[in-house]
Amino acid sequence: MFGSEKRNGKAVAAISTLIADGTTIRGDVRFVGGLHLEGVIDGSIAADGADSVLTLTGNGRVNGEVRVSNAVVNGTVNGDLFVSERLELVGGARIEGNVHYKILEMAAGAQVNGKMLYQSDAPRRLAAPETDAAAIAVDAITAEA
DSSP: OOSOEEETTEEEOOEEEEEOTTOEEESOEEEEEEEEEOSEEESOEEEEEEEEEEEEOTTOEEOSOEEEEEEEEOSEEESOEEEEEEEEEOTTOEEESOEEESEEEEOTTOEEESOEEEOOOSOOOOOOHHHHHHHHHHHHHHHHO
16 A cells, blocks of 8 residues: 555556545645645645655545646545645546646546636747747837838
């Protein structure tokens, strides 16, 4: 249970922290590695490291914002969810808030009451060439005046 796993050929962080069913934490939680949550956190969750993983079981619940690299959610999140890499929403997932993701896998039965917002790595595209040429022409006219 606490050993490292492989998912889709990639190593996944070993579970380093377990919050058991029946446990409630009131306050913010920050972790490194893997967090397996079966209990309740009344506060935000943040992870350090690109390989961090939050596993939220069917009984698990978070009442606050979540910011992690990877997550597998089968429980309830009442707050915005920010996942910078891979997010898996299992059939029992219940999200009341916006979901920010890069890679998403969503099973039948998962529910999201909020916006699904894709986060791309690609830089934002600059204005179209016609707009750039027009801006250059306006700058040249202004400089001559």
